Amino acid sequence: MSTILKAVDVKKAYSIDHRQQEVLKGIHLEIQKGDFTVIMGSSGAGKSTLLYALSGMDYISSGKIIFNGEEIENFSPDKMAVFRREHCGFVFQQNNLLDSMSILDNVVAAGMLCNKSKKKVLEKAAGMFEKVNLSKEIQKKFPGQVSGGEAQRAGIVRALINDPDVVFADEPTGSLDYSNGQVVLDLLTAIHKSGQSIIMVTHDIRSAFRGNKIIFVRDGLIGGICDIGEYDEEDHARKEKLRSFLEERGW
Template sequence: MSTILKAINVKKTYAVDSRTQEVLKGVDFQIEKGDFAVIMGSSGAGKSTLLYALSGMDNIDSGKIVFGDQSIENYSADKMSVFRRKHCGFVFQQNNLLDNMSILDNVAAAGMLCTSSKKEVLSKAEKLFEKVNISKEIQKKFPSQISGGEAQRAGIVRALINDPDVVFADEPTGSLDYSNGQVVLDLLTDIHKSGQTIIMVTHDIRSAFRGNKVIFVRDGMTGGICELGEYDEKDEERKEKLRSFLEERGW
């Protein structure tokens, strides 16, 4: 496998009132093409900040973010926007669908950012909606008219519509009940099996089991990496390996 994303001594500081808070203090790791990488850590460890830095949604103070063969940390806002549009897909804890647009129009609008062919976008959307089991009837509805689980599945379709190199998922099951969370995790697992690279932030060990690599962040630094191999629901040794890894880090 080839390296698709690399963090090199990444640092990030925020201004809080009259003082500064160092959130990322020198993070180093790399993601291989086809990884389902999970970022874990306690609240305030810098997980989401790291995810946004890796995807170019947030600037860093120093270090490097290497995406494929491009160092993206110094891109202008316009260049970064174009880069994200072409190479990144995003799934958020809150689905972030636009309330005044139908589910289909939400996805189509994202797709039209990368092509002028509406026919091509709608054809691709139809296949993706079918994959996540969202009917044509639901596609016509507005976000307020569907369930949280349906909205999150629609969010996954939106994330995939432009064939991203990497899907970034920030606590994608955090606002869902257990059964809907399982559906979303199953979808992400299936997408990963098809070759999609995924980087997911979670505090939930049930979600973390889905990854083949778990990156632990502690006090703004890389606190260890656990290589799990491919997901197997029945593999108890794999589950125990992750539990032990997390317990050793005070999880």
């Protein structure tokens, strides 16, 4: 497989009370196309900061982010916005759908930002809504009128509408109950099996088990990488490999 994302000595610091607090302290990382990469670590380790840096959602202090062969760390804000829109899909803990628009309009608006015709966007959205089991009645509703699981599934459709190179997911099941969380994880697993590259931050081992490569972040550095292979619910050896990897790192 080819490398789709590469971080070279990536550092990120924030200014807090006139002091520089370094969150990422020199990350070296390669992510392969088609991987379902899971970023884990304790609270404050730098997991989400790394995700935002890799996706161009946040600028780094130094180092390089190479996405599909392009060094993106020095893109202007306008160029970065276009790049993210055309190459990245985002799924967050909170679905971030616009309350003033219907579920369908939220997805269509995202698709049309890439200058696609409304007809083509609607055709693609219809197929995707069917795959995530969101009826036309649900699509007509506003985000506040549907369940958290339905809204998160709509958020996944929105993330995929522009055929992103990578889907970035930050704790996508964090605000969902167990059953809705399972539905979302099943969807992410299915789109990964179709060839989609995914990078997901989670603190939940149940969610991490869906990935094929686990990256452990500790104190702003890579504390270990574990390849556990493709998801198989019945593969107990795979589960034990992940648990052992995490336990060795004090999880």
